[in-house]
Amino acid sequence: MQTSLVEKLSILADSAKYDVSCSSSGGKRKNEGKGLGNAEGMGICHSYTEDGRCVSLLKILLTNFCIFDCAYCVSRKSNDVKRAAFTVQEVVDLTINFYRRNYIEGLFLSSGIFKNADYTMERLVRVAKKLRKEHNFNGYIHLKTIPGASEELVKEAGLYADRLSVNIELPTEQSLQSLAPEKNFTEVLTPMGHIKDQLVLVKEEKKLFKSTPSFAPAGQSTQLIVGATAESDRQILTLADGLYQNYQLKRVYYSGYVPVVTDSRLPILSTPPIIRENRLYQADWLVRLYGFGVNELVDEQNPQLDLQIDPKLAWALRNRHVFPLEINTAEYELILRVPGIGIKSAKKIVAARRFAHLTWEHLRQIGVVLKRAKYFITCGGRSLETREWDEEAIRRRIIFGEKGSRANLWGSQLDLFQQAG
Amino acid sequence: MHFYTYDGSFEGLLTVVFEAYERKAWPDQIGREGEAPPGIFATHLFVPTDEAKAKRVWEGLGRKLSKEAWENVYKTYLWEQPGFEMLIFRFARLVFSSQQKGVEENFADACVQKIAAIGKQMFREKHRMEAFIRFQRTQDGLFLAPISPDFNVLPLIITHFEKRYADQPWLIYDVRRQYGAYYDLEQVSLVSLEEAPRGLRQGQLSPDILTEVEPLYQQLWQTYFDHVNIPERKNKKLHLLHMPKRYWKYLTEKKPRQQAHQPIQNKQVPTELRQLNP
Numbered sequence: 001m002q003t004s005l006v007e008k009l010s011i012l013a014d015s016a017k018y019d020v021s022c023s024s025s026g027g028k029r030k031n032e033g034k035g036l037g038n039a040e041g042m043g044i045c046h047s048y049t050e051d052g053r054c055v056s057l058l059k060i061l062l063t064n065f066c067i068f069d070c071a072y073c074v075s076r077k078s079n080d081v082k083r084a085a086f087t088v089q090e091v092v093d094l095t096i097n098f099y100r101r102n103y104i105e106g107l108f109l110s111s112g113i114f115k116n117a118d119y120t121m122e123r124l125v126r127v128a129k130k131l132r133k134e135h136n137f138n139g140y141i142h143l144k145t146i147p148g149a150s151e152e153l154v155k156e157a158g159l160y161a162d163r164l165s166v167n168i169e170l171p172t173e174q175s176l177q178s179l180a181p182e183k184n185f186t187e188v189l190t191p192m193g194h195i196k197d198q199l200v201l202v203k204e205e206k207k208l209f210k211s212t213p214s215f216a217p218a219g220q221s222t223q224l225i226v227g228a229t230a231e232s233d234r235q236i237l238t239l240a241d242g243l244y245q246n247y248q249l250k251r252v253y254y255s256g257y258v259p260v261v262t263d264s265r266l267p268i269l270s271t272p273p274i275i276r277e278n279r280l281y282q283a284d285w286l287v288r289l290y291g292f293g294v295n296e297l298v299d300e301q302n303p304q305l306d307l308q309i310d311p312k313l314a315w316a317l318r319n320r321h322v323f324p325l326e327i328n329t330a331e332y333e334l335i336l337r338v339p340g341i342g343i344k345s346a347k348k349i350v351a352a353r354r355f356a357h358l359t360w361e362h363l364r365q366i367g368v369v370l371k372r373a374k375y376f377i378t379c380g381g382r383s384l385e386t387r388e389w390d391e392e393a394i395r396r397r398i399i400f401g402e403k404g405s406r407a408n409l410w411g412s413q414l415d416l417f418q419q420a421g
Numbered sequence: 422m423h424f425y426t427y428d429g430s431f432e433g434l435l436t437v438v439f440e441a442y443e444r445k446a447w448p449d450q451i452g453r454e455g456e457a458p459p460g461i462f463a464t465h466l467f468v469p470t471d472e473a474k475a476k477r478v479w480e481g482l483g484r485k486l487s488k489e490a491w492e493n494v495y496k497t498y499l500w501e502q503p504g505f506e507m508l509i510f511r512f513a514r515l516v517f518s519s520q521q522k523g524v525e526e527n528f529a530d531a532c533v534q535k536i537a538a539i540g541k542q543m544f545r546e547k548h549r550m551e552a553f554i555r556f557q558r559t560q561d562g563l564f565l566a567p568i569s570p571d572f573n574v575l576p577l578i579i580t581h582f583e584k585r586y587a588d589q590p591w592l593i594y595d596v597r598r599q600y601g602a603y604y605d606l607e608q609v610s611l612v613s614l615e616e617a618p619r620g621l622r623q624g625q626l627s628p629d630i631l632t633e634v635e636p637l638y639q640q641l642w643q644t645y646f647d648h649v650n651i652p653e654r655k656n657k658k659l660h661l662l663h664m665p666k667r668y669w670k671y672l673t674e675k676k677p678r679q680q681a682h683q684p685i686q687n688k689q690v691p692t693e694l695r696q697l698n699p
Contacts, residue, residue, distance in 0.1 A: 005637075006644050013648040014685040034587040034606075041581070044552050045663070047674055049650040052659025059649065082685065097638050098645075100564065100589060101556045103673070136588070258653050272653055348528050355521075356529035365534050 003084050009094070011084040015064040015075050016110055019167070019223060020255045024056040024105035024140040026218035027162040035136030037099060037106070039162060043140075044105050057108040057142060058098050062086055062123055066112030070180035072169070072228050074260040075112045085114075091127045092135065099139050106140030106162075107131070117148035125153060128160035140218075147187045151194050158198055158215040163250070166192050167223045168243075171236050175229035179265055189247075195220045196247045219250035226280060227273040228257040228266060232303035234294075237283055241294045244287075254280040279305040286312055289343065290336050308399055313339040316376055317391045323376040324383065327363065328353050340372030360384060372398055422449045424463040428470050429453045431498045434506055435475035437468045438513050447514075451506035478513065485516050490525030493540035499573040500539050512536050547574045551581050553664075554593060555673045557625075557639075558632045559618075563590050567621045567671055569597040578602075579609050596622050624671040639673050646674035647682040 003011075025043030045054035063085035064075040074081070086094075095107045109127055113120050124143050131137040143161040145154055158164055166188055170176045173185045195216065202215040222243060224236060240252040256277035259269055283305055286292040290312070297311045298304070306314045316323065316339050325334055327349060335346045348366045352358060360379050364370060374384040375394050389397065425441065425448045427433035434451070441448055450459050458465050483491050497509050511532045516524055527533050549570075556564035564586065568575070575595050579602050582593065586604070594601035594614065603612045619627040628636065669675040 006641060009641055009644050010648050010683075010685055013645050017649045017651055031584050031587055036586070036588050038584040040584075044548070046552050047646060047672070048660050048663040049646070050657060050660050051651050051654035052656040052663060053651075053654070054663070055646070055649060058645065094641065097634075098642060100586070101558070101638065101642070101673075102554050102566070103642050256654075258651060274654060348526075351523075351526040352528040355524075355527040358529060362529045365531075366528050 005090065005094075008084045008086060008090070009060070011082055012061045012064060012086060013059070015081075015112075016059045016061045016108075018074065018255060018258060018260070019059065019108075019110060019144075020053070020253045021108070021142070021165060021221055021223060021251070022054050022056045022059065023142075023163070023218075023221070023251060026250065027140050028214075028217045029138050029140070029162060031138045033136070035138055036096070037137050037139035039106065039138060039140045046102065046104055056105045057140065058095055058104045058106070059108040060086070060091070060094075060110075062091065062109060062111040062120070062127070063114055064112045065114045067115070068113055068180070068182045070169075070183065071261065071263045071265050072179055072225055072257065076261065079261055088123060088126050088130060092130050095131060095139075096135055096137065099137070104139075106142070108142040108144075110144035111146065113146060117146045118150050118153060121146045121149035121153045121157070125157045125160065128157065132160045142218075145191045145195070147183055147191065149191065151191075154191050154194050155198060155215075158195065159213055161216055163218040163221060164195050164216045165221045165223070166195070168239075169223065169225050170229055171224055171231040171239050172229070175231065179229065179263075192220065192222070192243075192247050192249075199248065219248070221249055221251040221253060223253040223255055225257050226254050226277055227269065232298075233276075233280060233283070233305045234298040234300075234303040236280060237287070237294045237298060240284060241287060252284060254284070275307050276305070279307060279311060283311045286315075291333060292337075309395060310339070312337070313372065313395075313398065317395060320391065324378045325376065326381065327377050327379050328358055330377075338373050338376045340369035340374075340376075422460070422463045423447065424449065424458045424465045425451045426454050426456060426465070426467045427451070430470055431495065432472060432475035433468065433470040434498060434509060435478040436471045437506070438478045438510055439471070439474040440466070440468050441510070442517075448507070448510060451510060482513060482516055485519075485522060486525050487523075489540070490536070493525075493536050493543075496543040496577070497536055497539050499576065500543060501573055505539075508532065508535060508539075543572055543574060543577070546570050546572050547577045549668065550574055550578050553668050553672060554578075554582075555671055556591060557673075558635050559626065559630050560632050562632070563592060565591070565618065565621070565626065566593050567596050567624055568593060569595060569671075571667075573598060575600070575602055583609055594621065625676060636679075639676075640679055642673050643676070643678055644682075647678075648685065652684075 023043055024039070027039030029039040031038040043056055045056050047055040049055060061075070064081070065083050065085060066075045066077055069077040091107070091109065098104045099106065109124055111120050111124060128141050128143055131141065141161045142163040142165065143157050145157065145164050145166045147166065154164070168188050170179060176183055176185060198215050199219065202212060205212040224240070226236065243249045243252055254277050256272040256274050257269065258272045259266065283297050286297060287294055292315070296315055305311050316337065322334070322337070325338060327335070332346060332350050335341055335349060336343065345366050345368050349358065352362065352366065356362070358379060360370070363379065370384065375389060423446050425437045427437050437448065437451055454467060482494060494509060494512065497505050515530065515532055525533060528537065550568055554566045554568060556566045558564055575593065582591065583604060590605055592601050592603045594617070596617065600611055600613045602609050618630055
């Protein structure tokens, strides 16, 4: 009997969900000539799953048949699971019909590797081509690049896709060899390099000829699995930083390992390392948008991010000699480094102080989280705290609150340990 | 004390601003036509809408404000919460009386801060509508979606949907404010239905007016929604933060299932764990 569409979708969505990327922004693809869809604006999360993750794209595998046997992967060859495969037309129809009902921003298509890399990649490209050429579809398309696929196919994929991604999955060659013996770093980095070269080339050509066809206008991204192997946060962040710089990646995604298969090479976790994953994202943002260097957040002495407090606060506590900053005069770049002040607040502060001398009340209105910020700033030379707190005290007061009754303290501590797993 | 009333339109409100300047009689309260004056000693003045006067005020504001702050004035009108008229008036007065450009960045001023905050609130609601609208296809090929946003954001989302769904006719209908935006493949017009299609208000159109494949796609979307979830990462609090319950009634994925969700048994969780969490 033929597998029904509903059943196929169940299987192929279920196996695709561990890929965490869901971004649908940066596409710049306009709807011209009354076609379907538009991806020029910011990304949209159309729904949220019960785990609180954004659902922006129809994220599915073309098939979960796979010739590889990666230990961490639910679709590994040796895993005894139901297998299914969509036809090219089925994926196209699902995408169009979901898009028309405003369920999604577009398609994120990945696949298990059947036969070989090129055979698989060719089908992924065909879906994208059909959507663009036959259905005049201008929504977002994210294609996974199959490791080992030929340069020509990757090039063609970039003509139709907004984003391409190659997943590194494991942060070191050694881990990769142990858990995904059919993969190696070179095979992953080579297509990443091709994509980067092509992105640079097209950008140059566009300066000369406006008509140059776009190539993956939303750039490329990758994913690292966190917690399946022994790498430290420092190793992970250093790798990510290198990828941002050398391969001009738009995003590196961190996926807390969810145990899906039994394997003696894998750790036994009762819950996925969600807090660690969150800290890595925070650190990633600090590096990309706040001007922090990786070595300021983690170093040889502190190779792991603090699970209890966010990396910005941790940095501020380690660098108290920088503070307190006078909010009415400090430079923008330094204000950005104050815990409790984000990019928007920092910009507002710099704008508003041209008009008035800022007070604590102004800061509150602007949206500064004073609970954190007050230990690191002064307003008109005055501090909100009458006494000087040491590092430990600030840490305690921020985590457990300022009342500090013993019972209260215990409660929050237990809660925190539970969360930290 | 001066009490101004207007016909409820944005142009009407801008005309009030014009008249107040003309008379140098600053309003203490502004209300919709028919609203009771705040006290027996209030001087009541009804201001008829005057397009030319409204335009002068609007363009005057535009000359002194950034595009974003300018739009925020209109958004404050659509915000519709008590006191929005006076807020707009006070802001306009601040803008016109300031010598310096960029007064909209003076976040130390309560009125500036409030308008910016409303702008943010309106943006969030608009963005939510762009995300949470769910079209259902009827037999005559119309894509129909009911909404009931907290604020009157329909005028703000039209362009977005016009660009996106240029090749399908659609109608987005605000059931709370009883008007909608209808796109007929040529242009968008504002419409008001005398009789709403059956089930529109409840968020689920009656099956006899839907196109044949509609229930299948609704089921497929529900299936997708259920399977993309990772139960090990369950986080109800975050889920509710992003998707507050008041939006659920129009969300296809939050409606009852025809068939109960059946998890795919594709995981072989280590035996030690199975003992931990039976």
